Amino acid sequence: MKNKLIIIILFTAASLSATAQTGKPEATEVWAPIPRVVTAAEKTGAAPSDALILFDGNTLDEWVLTNDSTLTRKWNVAGGIITVDKKAGDLQTKRKFTDFQLHIEYRIPADITGSGQARGNSGIFLAALPWGAGGYELQVLDNYNNKTYVNGQAGSIYKQSPPLVNACRKPGEWNAYDVVWTAPRFNDAGTLKSPARVTVLHNGILVQNNTVLSGDTPYIGQPQYRKHGPEPIKLQAHGDDSKPISYRNIWVRNL
Template structure:
């Protein structure tokens, strides 16, 4: 029943009176210090591996995010709880064999996280984390001299990474991975650069180009259809191409990739499919999570056969600004 005095008041005053009687919504999490991107280093069962998490505000008070394990792609977090320095979230398995959720609990002190990841199989992995650098550049890049990383004669600029037997060879002037084996990285490390290379994948083939050893641009015999971040030219799990520009299996194709800070432009076969977009964080298979440091270029060789040729990189001169 409406109070009789309300009938005698103008609508504006009634609205104000009712609003005054209602509890105010308090955006308790709006300034939570956990908000942001975090580079993690996890102590696994046999080795340390990189990981990454992003936390952001949905609406006034709900924290959500996305999380990258040491493999696969970044997966969404439906809710992050943060209370007096303690962080917790869970998320369903992605490529893990067991059906249980991944459980993550951490303590935030300043700009440092320490915590535990409970895997679906019950294993507990300790981790530490630091706030990810912005990598924001305030000046135009000054480009140096082009460096030929592979010109068709030798692999002197490259070295296989641990984790398998290398199947990389120079065959007929081509940098060839004959079958699944080790990944291949440049001996030299880079910060900002523009990269040109040509590649050929067999039917069903799969490889990848890791920028600074941390951000994978997908190389594969992709199906036709809607572009995806996990298909050819996508930054794996983060950035989808704006169109399908691939030529198919068994055909030589070209990439021209520019990376400045977190900003990436990908040109596939002469078409700009990703235009000056921000890479949020590391992708699955990254060598480490030290995003502020230079890193090598590495070619994925642990999936299928693939061929590369004419690999050239032009780095920036001096420290990025």
């Protein structure tokens, strides 16, 4: 009986395999539209050919202070990096984006002081909103050896989704985020049609895997959605007393 059962299983598998191979291979080949050519950068983290350079190490031409459109006070640019000016407030892009791929690098000062949330705190708002919590924040913080609530540590979608792992490098070393952002969509009446989603690699390690957001990322209270369209990307000037962090090599690809 056992041998008969094995024969039946093998015969069934062979029959299914034969069925799957019938017909012409051309029937399932797709030849158009042809994907456009994008030239990859030779150096890891460098911008590909179709990227918009948001910071090239020299100027803040693509940026504006959130509370001062004239940029009469600027974050410091020197040595190819931007250093946060906490007194000047947040910095955001002049352009607005919907879905995108973002690369950005940050460095916590080697002599950083403080603990918990007051240790190199900043944030990358993937869509800056002019109300409430200010948008959807990917946390920037020193968590190389610094404990805080897990949905507020580096790599988290603030107060919503902890990172899958802690991939932080030690203070003084550069960290990199690579982000794929899908903005939320809204119906004409303002109701949510589809939520925001984000995938994040921190220093090349997956920390957010197609995470679905419940809304914006408030410090106090529950997340919520309000209708909006394309929005700027914003870098946060957090109000703690620790030394300010720096950013470099920022580019974006519209998707």
